[in-house]
Amino acid sequence: MSAADMNRLGIEAEVAFRFEHKVIPRERPxxxxxxxxxxxxxxxxxxxxxxxxxxxxVPVLDKATDFLSNGSFVAGTQIREWRALDPEDIRIRVAVKREGDV
Incomplete structure (x- = not known):
């Protein structure tokens, strides 16, 4: 992916959650x-x-319907023991390599 191909470039580092198995609808929550x-x-x-x-x-509604500005999503390796982590202590570092960087 090249930044030159993007109209508006931004990067968000996140902790994502993924369902590993189905949660079937039921009467009780x-x-x-x-x-x-x-x-x-x-x-x-x-x-x-x-x-x-x-x-x-563009109007706000058009911005909202633009996939909320999602360009792509890159998932890292799952954290098996995530429950032991304190969300307040999680630090995420993003480094961007620019053209010409070694």
Missing amino acids: YNEYEIEAAITALPAIETLDTRQVDFEA
Whole structure:
């Protein structure tokens, strides 16, 4: 992916959650422990882009319907012991390699 191909470039570092197995609809709500057992966490990077040529000029509703500016999503390796992590202590570092960088 080249930044030159993007109308609006942004990067978000995130902790993503993915369901590892189906959570089937049922009458009683799932509790916190049942949901935690069904998901795993992973580091992720989302690139922000838009299909709008002049993003600042389009109405807010058009911006919202533009996949909320999602360009792409890169998932890292799952963190098996994510429940032991304190969300307040998670630090994410993003480094961007630019053309000409070694």
